[in-house]
Amino acid sequence: MEIIECIINISEGQNKENVEHVIDAVRQTAGCFLLDFSSDADHNRTVITFIGNRQSLPVAIRELYKRALDRIDLRQHKGEHPRMGAVDVVPFVPIQDATMEDCIALSKQVGAMIANEFKVPVYLYEESQANPDRKNLAKIRKGEFEGLPAKMKQPEWKPDFGPAEPHVSAGASVVGARMPLVAFNVNLGTPDIKIADTIARNVRGIGGGLQFVKAMGVELKERKIVQISMNMVNYKKSPLFRVFEMIKSEAARYGVPVVGSEIIGLLPQDALFETAEFYLRCENYTPACVLENKINGVLYQAIK
Amino acid sequence: MEIIECIINISEGQNKENVEHVIDAVRQTAGCFLLDFSSDADHNRTVITFIGNRQSLPVAIRELYKRALDRIDLRQHKGEHPRMGAVDVVPFVPIQDATMEDCIALSKQVGAMIANEFKVPVYLYEESQANPDRKNLAKIRKGEFEGLPAKMKQPEWKPDFGPAEPHVSAGASVVGARMPLVAFNVNLGTPDIKIADTIARNVRGIGGGLQFVKAMGVELKERKIVQISMNMVNYKKSPLFRVFEMIKSEAARYGVPVVGSEIIGLLPQDALFETAEFYLRCENYTPACVLENKINGVLYQAIK
Numbered sequence: 384m385e386i387i388e389c390i391i392n393i394s395e396g397q398n399k400e401n402v403e404h405v406i407d408a409v410r411q412t413a414g415c416f417l418l419d420f421s422s423d424a425d426h427n428r429t430v431i432t433f434i435g436n437r438q439s440l441p442v443a444i445r446e447l448y449k450r451a452l453d454r455i456d457l458r459q460h461k462g463e464h465p466r467m468g469a470v471d472v473v474p475f476v477p478i479q480d481a482t483m484e485d486c487i488a489l490s491k492q493v494g495a496m497i498a499n500e501f502k503v504p505v506y507l508y509e510e511s512q513a514n515p516d517r518k519n520l521a522k523i524r525k526g527e528f529e530g531l532p533a534k535m536k537q538p539e540w541k542p543d544f545g546p547a548e549p550h551v552s553a554g555a556s557v558v559g560a561r562m563p564l565v566a567f568n569v570n571l572g573t574p575d576i577k578i579a580d581t582i583a584r585n586v587r588g589i590g591g592g593l594q595f596v597k598a599m600g601v602e603l604k605e606r607k608i609v610q611i612s613m614n615m616v617n618y619k620k621s622p623l624f625r626v627f628e629m630i631k632s633e634a635a636r637y638g639v640p641v642v643g644s645e646i647i648g649l650l651p652q653d654a655l656f657e658t659a660e661f662y663l664r665c666e667n668y669t670p671a672c673v674l675e676n677k678i679n680g681v682l683y684q685a686i687k
Numbered sequence: 688m689e690i691i692e693c694i695i696n697i698s699e700g701q702n703k704e705n706v707e708h709v710i711d712a713v714r715q716t717a718g719c720f721l722l723d724f725s726s727d728a729d730h731n732r733t734v735i736t737f738i739g740n741r742q743s744l745p746v747a748i749r750e751l752y753k754r755a756l757d758r759i760d761l762r763q764h765k766g767e768h769p770r771m772g773a774v775d776v777v778p779f780v781p782i783q784d785a786t787m788e789d790c791i792a793l794s795k796q797v798g799a800m801i802a803n804e805f806k807v808p809v810y811l812y813e814e815s816q817a818n819p820d821r822k823n824l825a826k827i828r829k830g831e832f833e834g835l836p837a838k839m840k841q842p843e844w845k846p847d848f849g850p851a852e853p854h855v856s857a858g859a860s861v862v863g864a865r866m867p868l869v870a871f872n873v874n875l876g877t878p879d880i881k882i883a884d885t886i887a888r889n890v891r892g893i894g895g896g897l898q899f900v901k902a903m904g905v906e907l908k909e910r911k912i913v914q915i916s917m918n919m920v921n922y923k924k925s926p927l928f929r930v931f932e933m934i935k936s937e938a939a940r941y942g943v944p945v946v947g948s949e950i951i952g953l954l955p956q957d958a959l960f961e962t963a964e965f966y967l968r969c970e971n972y973t974p975a976c977v978l979e980n981k982i983n984g985v986l987y988q989a990i991k
Contacts, residue, residue, distance in 0.1 A: 386982060416985045434982055478982065563978065570970070627967055643970040649978040652956065658963035663931055666874070666947040674867065674953040678690065678738055678782065679983060681720045 384683035385436040386479040387486060388418075388563070389444070392472040393451050394460050396422040396429045401454040406431055408446035414439030427462025428471070434478065437489050444473065444493055448501050456552040457528045465521075467528045468503065469553035472520065475560045478651070486560035487511045494558040498545025504535065504555040505544040511559035512543075520557055528554040565615040565654055566647035567623055568601075569630045572640040576602050579609035582633045586611070586626055593629070595621035608642065618654045624661045688987035689740040690783040691790060692722075692867070693748070696776040697755050698764050700726040700733045705758040710735055712750035718743030731766025732775070738782065741793050748777065748797055752805050760856040761832045769825075771832045772807065773857035776824065779864045782955070790864035791815045798862040802849025808839070808859040809848040815863035816847075824861055832858040869919040869958055870951035871927055872905075873934050876944040880906050883913035886937045890915070890930055897933070899925035912946065922958045928965045 395401050402422055406429075409417045415435035422429040435443060448470055455469035473493065475486040487510055494505040512518045516539070526534045531549040534540050541547060542555060549555050571579055579600030584590040587598040595617035601610045611630055615621060631641050653670070660668040670676050699705050706726055710733075713721045719739035726733040739747060752774055759773035777797065779790040791814055798809040816822045820843070830838045835853040838844050845851065846859060853859050875883060883904030888894040891902040899921035905914045915934055919925060935945045957974070964972040974980050 388978075416982075416989060418981055418985055434985075478978070623963075623967060641968060643968045645971050646969060646976045648976075649981055650976060652960075652977050652979045655963035655977065656956075656959050658967060659927075659959035662966040663927060663962060664945060664947045665950060667949050672950045672952075672954060673956050673959065674692075674782070675956045677722055677953060678720075679979075681722055681738075685720060 384479065385481045385485075386434050387436060387440060387481050387489065388432065388434050388476040388478050389440055390472075390474050390476070391431045391433075391444070391447065391470060392466075393429050393431065393455065394427065394457060394462065394466045394469055394471055395451075395455050396427045396462065397424050398454075402429050404454060405429075405447055405450045408450050409433045409443045412439055412443035412446065415443040423464070425462070426464035427460060428464045428466065436481075437485065440475070440489065441493055441496060445496065445500065448497060448503070452501060452503075452550075452553050457554050458552060460528070465524050465527055467524050467526075467531055467549075467554045468556040469550075470497075470503075470556050471524075472508075473497075473556060473558040474509070476563050477560070478563075483510055483560055483562075490558050490560045494544045494556075497556060497558070498542075501550070501553070502546055503550045503553050504542035504546050504548070506555060506557045507543045508557050508559040509561040523557055531555060562617045562619070563651050565618045565623065565650045567613050567615055567626075567650075568645040568647065569611045569613070569627060569641055570603065570606075570643040570645070571609050571611070571630075571634055572642040573609060573637070574602075574607045575637075575639075576600055576609050578634070578637050578639055579611055582630055583611050583613075585633055586629050587613075588621075593621040593626055596626050598626075610645075615654075618651070622657055622661075623654055624658045688783065689785045689789075690738050691740060691744060691785050691793065692736065692738050692780040692782050693744055694776075694778050694780070695735045695737075695748070695751065695774060696770075697733050697735065697759065697774050698731065698761060698766065698770045698772065699755075699759050700731045700766065701728050702758075706733050708758060709733075709751055709754045712754050713737045713747050716743055716747035716750065719747040727768070729766070730768035731764060732768045732770065740785075741789065744779070744793065745797055745800060749800065749804065752801060752807070756805060756807075756854075756857050761858050762856055764832070769828050769831055771828050771830075771835055771853075771858045772860040773854075774801075774807075774860050775828075777801075777860060777862040778813070780867050781864070782867075787814055787864055787866075794862050794864045798848045798860075801860060801862070802846075805854070805857070806850055807854045807857050808846035808850055808852070810859060810861045811847045812861050812863040813865040827861055835859055866921045866923070867955050869922045869927065869954045871917050871919055871930075871954075872949040872951065873915045873917070873931060873945055874907070874910075874947040874949070875913050875915070875934075875938055876946040877913060877941070878906075878911045879941075879943075880904055880913050882938070882941050882943055883915055886934055887915050887917075889937055890933050891917075892925075897925040897930055900930050902930075914949075919958075922955070926961055926965075927958055928962045 583598040586592040597614040887902040890896040
């Protein structure tokens with residue numbers, strides 16, 4: 384069964400009634416299933432996580448835009464989190480029986496729909512964006528809602544879809560396909576933050592380490608230890624076990640042990656299966672070896 | 688969603704029409720789903736793997752018995768595999784939202800039903816059997832169909848359910864709850880079978896090693912290496928990573944490297960998740976960390 388995850392960020396995290404009204408767009412769409420949502424009042428922002436397929440997701444997103452544009456006015460919006468749209472970011476993540484290419488095509492279809500129906504300019508990002516200078520969300524969003532009118536006058540910031548000016552109350556949206564994010568932290572048996580900082584700099588992509596790892600050193604003061612806190616933006620190409628072994632080896636150079644690790648939020652099963660495969664030196668592992676994958680395949684077939 | 692796996696062994700592996708007729712009992716039962724079946728003509732035996740719940744499994748099994756008893760006559764049966772019943776073994780394995788206790792209760796309910804409706808004597812085995820001398824399948828089945836009339840006269844082989852004599856054409860059945868089996872082999876970088884035999888003896892339960900591991904040494908002649916071939920009969924209590932590390936350490940004593948491993952057939956996802964958890968020294972892993980578990984939970988809820 385095709386499963387694509389969509390993690391929509393809307394610029395409303397204070398008015399519960401508005402948040403529920405927007406989320407109901409997902410709940411009411413056949414073939415879409417709400418996994419989770421979390422509102423942050425300080426950020427004044429809500430992250431809505433749901434799944435569906437190429438047919439059902441555009442239906443839910445159209446209704447969600449209708450409701451969000453009706454209730455959210457960025458001219459009145461204050462919050463700590465950077466934002467440029469009432470519906471700020473719309474990422475698509477391939478989960479099952481869907482490829483990255485499927486998600487790229489879907490993001491372009493949805494981007495065009497948003498621009499045409501709601502007159503909201505759309506920027507493609509990450510895997511959906513061919514221009515390397517426009518792949519990064521922070522770069523696209525720099526200047527935020529308030530800076531949009533000036534930014535959009537620059538030819539290099541012409542949107543991928545829709546009008547050349549921001550929507551008066553809803554700004555602009557960023558839409559695209561990306562890999563699932565894995566937040567993974569490794570704890571070191573030392574209180575010395577300098578060691579964590581150094582190792583973080585060495586293992587992360589920008590420091591010459593693993594390309595799809597973002598890392599920084601963090602103090603865990605209560606436990607009197609330090610941590611390498613990481614975002615794994617492509618766990619297939621820069622896997623957990625490889626960064627873990629690299630940190631072990633770097634820490635050993637200071638005589639420091641790795642005392643533990645933490646998974647933050649959810650991670651795809653493959654990230655753990657491939658870790659087991661690596662350490663067991665398994666010669667014939669495939670996802671088809673897993674009993675539950677077989678069972679879910681049969682059950683999904685029955686649902687169809 | 689409650690999922691219990693049932694892996695029925697019937698004593699027919701040659702007549703395809705008979706095999707299909709019996710398997711149709713599973714296919715036709717609402718709430719049961721056929722995962723797999725495989726017939727072996729030399730063994731004259733078919734293994735039928737399906738899933739269902741406490742409501743649907745007894746319905747499928749009743750119909751399966753009706754069909755099997757109609758088509759299989761052990762007085763005419765020849766095959767290499769030991770057998771004592773037309774329907775030889777009926778194991779129940781807890782997979783999801785079902786405990787071992789649930790499967791034990793189900794096995795007793797199904798055992799009583801088989802005895803009452805089909806007049807087939809039933810022996811409980813494994814987790815369903817309180818008497819330690821009657822837990823082991825090979826021990827119960829010793830003497831096979833032909834030896835049953837004499838064996839059943841012994842007071843210690845009075846069946847748990849049903850008549851005191853074998854069914855004239857269908858013999859007796861063995862029914863019970865057990866853990867999923869994991870078949871896991873570890874390859875050593877040496878052609879010396881004595882090393883594999885010694886390590887196998889040391890890591891397996893009966894040799895003083897890990898209690899729920901059965902192991903033997905095997906030569907892989909084409910590759911000119913040897914293998915520790917294992918059945919992990921309780922991967923929760925004797926996990927893959929522990930036996931793997933033990934074999935690594937024992938092999939190192941001979942200067943021999945572990946060059947790989949193999950998973951045979953299917954294994955439960957937990958066996959791999961817990962391996963990853965061990966090697967990553969993860970402090971907060973639970974099955975709820977896995978995205979697909981969250982997704983399947985939401986989808987199953989929707990099916991209900």
